[in-house]
Amino acid sequence: MTGVQQISGPAVALDRRDVDTDQIIPASWLKLVGRTGFASGLFSAWRADPEFVLNRAGADQAKILLAGANFGCGSSREHAVWALQDFGFQAVVAPSFADIFRTNSISAGLVPAQVSEDGSARLFAALAADPGAEVVVDVAARTVGIPAAGIRESFDLADFAQWRLIEGLDDIALTLRHEASIETFEASRSPLLPAVPQG
């Protein structure tokens, strides 16, 4: 995974709340066994509508998705994140995210930028006025801005998540620094706990 400091480019505004992962990537796409090849599945049901935001001119160049509250609710499929990345998105900006989606985003290097409801409304309004405007997501500063409109909103992102995104770190390697603690813990686990028979 490569690290990400700052993302700038055009954005797509998807003005809906509670966008679930079944919309982001329908279940029929989950049969693929790799992490790529999901771009055409992204929002595929909604893309059947020629007026859908992802069908507008220039949407294929977008790097940032602006969306409503509770983005990514529903299933745990990380494929939703992979599909957004495959399409070209590097950040999603929303007033809130579903828990598993947020974790999956950080795991895969997609920036989940949680802005205030008011901040989100200002960003939507600015993009409505100038749909091609450049949007800048600064991971280090934890801000998302539209320079041409003079807007800059701060976003929430936990320190550890920020560090992982910027450094592009392998989480397993980080955890294995604590291997001695894991071994100590395992030695003290209750013998009453069940185990799956092997072989």
Added chain:
Amino acid sequence: MTARLFDKVWDRHVVASPEGEPALLYIDLHLVHEVTSPQAFEGLELAGRKVRRPDLTLATMDHDVPTIGLDKPIADPLAAEQIKRLKENCAKFGVTLHALGSIEQGIVHVIGPQLGLTQPGMTVVCGDSHTSTHGAFGALAFGIGTTEVEHVLATQTLRQVKPNAMAVTVEGELPAECTAKDLVLGIIRALGVGGGAGSVIEYRGEAIRSLSMEGRMTVCNMSIEGGARAGMIAPDEVTFAYLEGRKHSPRGTEWERALDDWRSLATDSGAEFDKEIHVDAASLRPTVTWGTNPAQSVSIDDVVPQPSANVTPAAQRSAEQALTYMNLTPGTAIRDISVDAVSIETCTNGRIEDLRAAAAVVRGRKVHAGVRALVVPGSARVKAEAEAEGLDRQFTDAGFEWRSAGCSMCLGMNGDILSPGERSASTSNRNFEGRQGPGGRTHLVSPAVAAATAVAGHFTTPGDL
């Protein structure tokens, strides 16, 4: 100092809490299935890592397995490849697999409890959001993404920021005809589809205590539909009676020691929660969803609500979008809505009690002309048990299809789908747009209402028949 059930389970699993980092939490049971694991196993292989604790890992096939024609090769080449990949990965990494054809195969969240592998006080994870089901035993159980699946396979731990603890207290008695499904749909309506975000819910109160273990699993299963990280219920005599004698439950003196431990898990009196909501069980009625998220539901006696009944403009717009997709007009009586399909199934409502409740309704009756109805047991064992009780004949005599175990029509990965525009009454957990097939319209209901609706051809309760 007082502690909550959630704190007690959390605290006993913290491996390390490094300064400035989320805690490292030990995982007691990791359930694996074919859809969210291939990329994780591939990651392990590329990095030259092993599965740290195959003895705490169990795999099965459920999401895209066929539930019909098991004697033939799997027709869908992509599903066949995914299932083959799971077999190869389990063989390569030494993970026990309950494959298609095994009596222990079934939906992950049905087989864990059934085997007695899910026990109070444990941590349970799976690459599936309905892992919250296992919280019914007083376990801390939650869904994870594929990168986390790989992390658990490699380290048997997860990095977790400690969520908030929320109490959902349900006092009173559930009215006749109301089930655990109606109760949890009522809770989600009160909570909102994102209301539980960042929280682990503890379900408490008289109405929760009165539920069977299977009913408690239905409630905890849908915690994620209110946005919660997990749902938990303190273990009690109902829990212990369910667990006693199961394949992996402790025995003899170990059983007695385990009971002492499990009894210590309940939330201490006087402990406070970060947030608390109250639901009056007596106010509930059999419930039907009308929209495209599980919080959009009403009593079966009610009508499709006006979008203007919502407080915020965003919620109004969401209701309008849902009604358009569902092709429903506000003011229509729920009982006047006809269905094309009925499915009784899933990790929410595919256990033996669910099948018994539905069979009791259809016995001696016929599925309405033009309605396609199917029953998909949650596991191969549930199927065998139902057949031993003659439930399969009651369903097939009424005109239902009787299938083998799997997730089937809940998410339609195995080809069991609605056609565009078709409407279903389903005992599943998600009424999202296209969840049961592109253009399909799903209404979530209890097994009893699903069965009665199959007979009437429109939404109805067993009492109406």
